[in-house]
Amino acid sequence: MTPLEEVTAALRATLGADRVVTDRQELRTYECDGLAHHRVVPGLVVLPRDARECALTVRACARAGVPFVARGSGTGLSGGALPHAEGVLVVTSKMRDIVELAPRDERAVVEPGVINLHVTKAAAAHGYYYAPDPSSQQICSIGGNVAENSGGAHCLKYGFTANHVLGAQIVTPDGDLVELGGRAPDTPGYDLLGAFVGSEGTLGIATRVTVRLTRLPESVRTLLAAFPTTDEAGAATSAIIAAGVVPAAIEMMDALAIEAAEAAVACGYPRGAGAVLIVELDGPAAEVAAQFAQVTAMCEENGAFELRIAGDEAERALFWKGRKSAFAAVGRISPDYIVQDGVIPRTALPEVLRRIGEVSRAHGVRVANVFHAGDGNLHPLVLFDAATDGETDRAETVSGAIIDLCIEYGGSITGEHGVGTDKAKYMPRMFTGDDLETMHLLRCAFDPAGLANPGKVFPTPRLCGEVPRRHAATDPPAAAEIF
Amino acid sequence: MTPLEEVTAALRATLGADRVVTDRQELRTYECDGLAHHRVVPGLVVLPRDARECALTVRACARAGVPFVARGSGTGLSGGALPHAEGVLVVTSKMRDIVELAPRDERAVVEPGVINLHVTKAAAAHGYYYAPDPSSQQICSIGGNVAENSGGAHCLKYGFTANHVLGAQIVTPDGDLVELGGRAPDTPGYDLLGAFVGSEGTLGIATRVTVRLTRLPESVRTLLAAFPTTDEAGAATSAIIAAGVVPAAIEMMDALAIEAAEAAVACGYPRGAGAVLIVELDGPAAEVAAQFAQVTAMCEENGAFELRIAGDEAERALFWKGRKSAFAAVGRISPDYIVQDGVIPRTALPEVLRRIGEVSRAHGVRVANVFHAGDGNLHPLVLFDAATDGETDRAETVSGAIIDLCIEYGGSITGEHGVGTDKAKYMPRMFTGDDLETMHLLRCAFDPAGLANPGKVFPTPRLCGEVPRRHAATDPPAAAEIF
Numbered sequence: 001m002t003p004l005e006e007v008t009a010a011l012r013a014t015l016g017a018d019r020v021v022t023d024r025q026e027l028r029t030y031e032c033d034g035l036a037h038h039r040v041v042p043g044l045v046v047l048p049r050d051a052r053e054c055a056l057t058v059r060a061c062a063r064a065g066v067p068f069v070a071r072g073s074g075t076g077l078s079g080g081a082l083p084h085a086e087g088v089l090v091v092t093s094k095m096r097d098i099v100e101l102a103p104r105d106e107r108a109v110v111e112p113g114v115i116n117l118h119v120t121k122a123a124a125a126h127g128y129y130y131a132p133d134p135s136s137q138q139i140c141s142i143g144g145n146v147a148e149n150s151g152g153a154h155c156l157k158y159g160f161t162a163n164h165v166l167g168a169q170i171v172t173p174d175g176d177l178v179e180l181g182g183r184a185p186d187t188p189g190y191d192l193l194g195a196f197v198g199s200e201g202t203l204g205i206a207t208r209v210t211v212r213l214t215r216l217p218e219s220v221r222t223l224l225a226a227f228p229t230t231d232e233a234g235a236a237t238s239a240i241i242a243a244g245v246v247p248a249a250i251e252m253m254d255a256l257a258i259e260a261a262e263a264a265v266a267c268g269y270p271r272g273a274g275a276v277l278i279v280e281l282d283g284p285a286a287e288v289a290a291q292f293a294q295v296t297a298m299c300e301e302n303g304a305f306e307l308r309i310a311g312d313e314a315e316r317a318l319f320w321k322g323r324k325s326a327f328a329a330v331g332r333i334s335p336d337y338i339v340q341d342g343v344i345p346r347t348a349l350p351e352v353l354r355r356i357g358e359v360s361r362a363h364g365v366r367v368a369n370v371f372h373a374g375d376g377n378l379h380p381l382v383l384f385d386a387a388t389d390g391e392t393d394r395a396e397t398v399s400g401a402i403i404d405l406c407i408e409y410g411g412s413i414t415g416e417h418g419v420g421t422d423k424a425k426y427m428p429r430m431f432t433g434d435d436l437e438t439m440h441l442l443r444c445a446f447d448p449a450g451l452a453n454p455g456k457v458f459p460t461p462r463l464c465g466e467v468p469r470r471h472a473a474t475d476p477p478a479a480a481e482i483f
Numbered sequence: 484m485t486p487l488e489e490v491t492a493a494l495r496a497t498l499g500a501d502r503v504v505t506d507r508q509e510l511r512t513y514e515c516d517g518l519a520h521h522r523v524v525p526g527l528v529v530l531p532r533d534a535r536e537c538a539l540t541v542r543a544c545a546r547a548g549v550p551f552v553a554r555g556s557g558t559g560l561s562g563g564a565l566p567h568a569e570g571v572l573v574v575t576s577k578m579r580d581i582v583e584l585a586p587r588d589e590r591a592v593v594e595p596g597v598i599n600l601h602v603t604k605a606a607a608a609h610g611y612y613y614a615p616d617p618s619s620q621q622i623c624s625i626g627g628n629v630a631e632n633s634g635g636a637h638c639l640k641y642g643f644t645a646n647h648v649l650g651a652q653i654v655t656p657d658g659d660l661v662e663l664g665g666r667a668p669d670t671p672g673y674d675l676l677g678a679f680v681g682s683e684g685t686l687g688i689a690t691r692v693t694v695r696l697t698r699l700p701e702s703v704r705t706l707l708a709a710f711p712t713t714d715e716a717g718a719a720t721s722a723i724i725a726a727g728v729v730p731a732a733i734e735m736m737d738a739l740a741i742e743a744a745e746a747a748v749a750c751g752y753p754r755g756a757g758a759v760l761i762v763e764l765d766g767p768a769a770e771v772a773a774q775f776a777q778v779t780a781m782c783e784e785n786g787a788f789e790l791r792i793a794g795d796e797a798e799r800a801l802f803w804k805g806r807k808s809a810f811a812a813v814g815r816i817s818p819d820y821i822v823q824d825g826v827i828p829r830t831a832l833p834e835v836l837r838r839i840g841e842v843s844r845a846h847g848v849r850v851a852n853v854f855h856a857g858d859g860n861l862h863p864l865v866l867f868d869a870a871t872d873g874e875t876d877r878a879e880t881v882s883g884a885i886i887d888l889c890i891e892y893g894g895s896i897t898g899e900h901g902v903g904t905d906k907a908k909y910m911p912r913m914f915t916g917d918d919l920e921t922m923h924l925l926r927c928a929f930d931p932a933g934l935a936n937p938g939k940v941f942p943t944p945r946l947c948g949e950v951p952r953r954h955a956a957t958d959p960p961a962a963a964e965i966f
Contacts, residue, residue, distance in 0.1 A: 194677025244698040287770030445928035
């Protein structure tokens with residue numbers, strides 16, 4: 001028996017045949033996540049029903065030396081859930097219980113397969129919601145959000161997933177169930193929970209997550225402002241932040257992104273706009289009213305030629321529909337596209353947008369810009385037609401050049417989509433060898449055999465024995481030698 | 484030469500004799516931090532001037548196998564900076580440069596010895612401040628705040644130190660300088676920065692810290708409300724939070740704490756109060772005005788018999804003077820005292836306070852209560868006279884019983900003072916053996932020789948070889964055996 005056959009037989013015996021997928025056709029449906037141009041058919045798919053079954057699955061993998069990859073809803077955009085051909089894909093879609101809903105304590109405890117928006121739906125009756133809102137929130141899972149430390153439009157004010165996860169039960173790569181974090185603020189001991197959130201499946205699998213619930217704001221007001229170009233929209237963004245206003249969201253779309261959104265969902269944005277901003281304020285009514293007047297004035301002062309204020313929830317939803325459908329919408333104006341994700345300092349926005357334009361023109365590749373302007377998180381959409389010779393390569397060149405720009409301006413290679421399969425190669429450009437080796441120390445402490453989502457995040461797969469250990473006390477170089 | 488003599492000689496040679504303290508009288512001044520009943524004279528004190536000198540010091544310790552302990556201003560209340568008799572105390576008081584102040588980017592970069600309040604003073608001219616405000620903020624250091632993940636009265640709204648640290652350069656226990664975190668939000672790779680903040684000196688020493696600056700609020704309003712007993716003050720606290728108001732601070736003091744504060748600083752709190760609340764709101768003026776009216780009404784509805792509103796900054800400072808001096812003030816009404824620190828769910832406040840009263844009466848030991856009511860972080864002050872036979876033991880029994888209550892009610896053994904020397908023994912009551920071993924994995928990955936602040940945080944000093952490694956792939960128990 002191969003190691004994978006061993007695992008298959010063991011899990012059929014312990015979990016039952018219905019938890020285990022071996023049919024080639026069925027396996028093929030799991031071959032990619034949202035990064036659709038990377039595809040690998042998994043060796044085996046397992047669908048555990050609870051934490052115990054999840055731990056048994058990982059334990060079986062550890063025993064046989066078989067790699068495993070966790071997958072939630074498969075909406076990730078960096079290939080973090082790309083399967084392993086000789087490994088097990090652990091799919092959490094059967095773990096969808098909301099275990100506890102405690103709005104008075106501002107807490108909910110959920111299984112990892114629970115859909116992001118379902119937490120909000122369950123909490124809304126009590127006046128609460130779950131704040132992090134990826135564009136995919138109608139289908140993405142909390143477990144996937146934890147793995148990728150997902151963001152969303154409203155993370156400008158409310159922070160990323162890491163700011164809303166209070167505790168987790170996880171399966172370690174050797175199949176133990178342990179608790180990280182807890183209900184109390186500032187839990188004593190190491191904050192391993194913080195390290196686990198965003199570790200992209202390389203430290204284990206979350207089997208139960210305690211999330212913070214946020215009180216629904218008393219008031220929400222949403223503004224759509226149209227500008228001649230992205231320069232004016234960028235200047236308005238800077239002015240708003242500099243004034244000390246922290247909107248729940250400031251989103252920008254450029255002309256090409258608007259064109260795509262109109263074609264797809266007829267959102268009716270102002271005609272002739274070179275850029276639109278969606279600015280949303282939420283909080284106590286008195287605060288929102290006062291700051292909304294400020295924001296409106298700053299948009300006008302910075303060249304907005306049309307302002308629309310959402311009069312009701314339907315109109316607000318229409319403003320957001322254009323933005324939230326933007327990624328998929330570019331399919332209407334281009335056969336293929338790459339969703340890029342990078343961060344730059346907010347103050348560099350106009351300059352970086354101009355340079356993206358230069359790169360785009362130089363290579364004859366169109367780039368639509370959609371982004372979280374408030375925190376400088378860009379999502380350039382690089383458009384191409386794979387059927388035309390050389391276009392795929394040119395698109396990848398442009399996409400890579402955009403990441404180079406982010407690094408050049410002191411930003412980051414990913415804002416919220418994660419490193420995954422896609423960006424591991426850029427890690428050495430953001431971190432020194434020493435910094436990466438320090439991360440490897442943690443990886444190797446949890447997973448010396450390297451079975452948890454191998455090949456993701458880190459640029460060069462290394463065996464843990466190859467990672468230089470922190471020098472033991474008996475054998476470091478002399479102090480005088482190090483500088 | 485003993486290992487310590489080796490280190491002394493090496494550091495005299497590389498750093499110069501003026502960085503190294505060996506005089507017994509001088510060493511004695513470092514024998515304790517704010518947990519004054521634990522005292523150990525350090526084997527050697529080193530005062531590095533910069534990151535390089537700090538790294539050389541740690542490297543020399545690693546080479547000789549000598550333990551080291553970092554110390555900032557020595558104000559910690561859990562004995563986290565208690566020296567090691569055969570080890571080196573690395574004091575950061577000569578590393579006090581504010582390296583960079585970038586208010587437009589809402590960032591400052593500081594050395595670890597910089598005093599907490601000095602960051603605020605430097606930023607204030609630009610309209611910013613550093614939000615975490617321990618009561619000791621006039622003397623405590625940023626490095627110490629990072630080690631302990633310090634809180635403060637305003638952490639109810641603004642979060643702990645971990646929420647305000649964006650990056651750190653650290654010396655690892657083998658003397659390497661590495662960077663954790665960075666300037667961009669959601670830095671890719673593992674969030675080792677999060678694990679480092681609050682690790683109490685067991686993972687290395689911060690040599691440079693990038694902190695977030697927060698914009699000074701447009702408006703601040705402060706209320707002092709007097710209640711007949713802590714029950715009514717607790718009910719008012721619950722009502723405020725339940726209404727969705729998030730004050731910058733809600734602080735409570737009981738009758739005995741008020742008596743002490745009056746004796747020490749004549750703060751002139753309302754006579755006859757069984758409890759006072761200080762409620763502070765900050766933010767946009769429109770929001771503060773509206774919510775302040777709500778808070779005032781809720782205090783009245785819940786039995787406040789006197790309300791005072793700070794009319795100017797001087798009056799506000801007087802309200803806070805009583806609270807911020809409360810720990811030291813109990814020295815006026817008791818020769819000795821223990822400052823306890825624990826967390827309970829906010830909703831359990833009245834019940835736990837009643838039970839603390841019962842324990843206090845049962846043992847004939849007075850307990851003054853001062854606490855961050857908004858987040859359920861208790862600071863009971865256990866009063867005793869060490870000169871009276873048996874009183875010290877009784878005080879320690881009461882102090883321990885209070886921690887037992889915190890655990891019983893699902894809270895935590897420490898809210899913001901850390902585990903240090905004082906509370907390591909309680910760790911196994913909050914965490915399972917598996918949870919603690921998972922923490923040990925990180926410790927041993929960073930510090931296999933166990934030289935970084937040994938004896939703190941973890942209950943039983945263990946060699947890293949004794950920590951069961953995560954099972955290698957070849958040798959775990961069979962999957963069917965584990966449940």
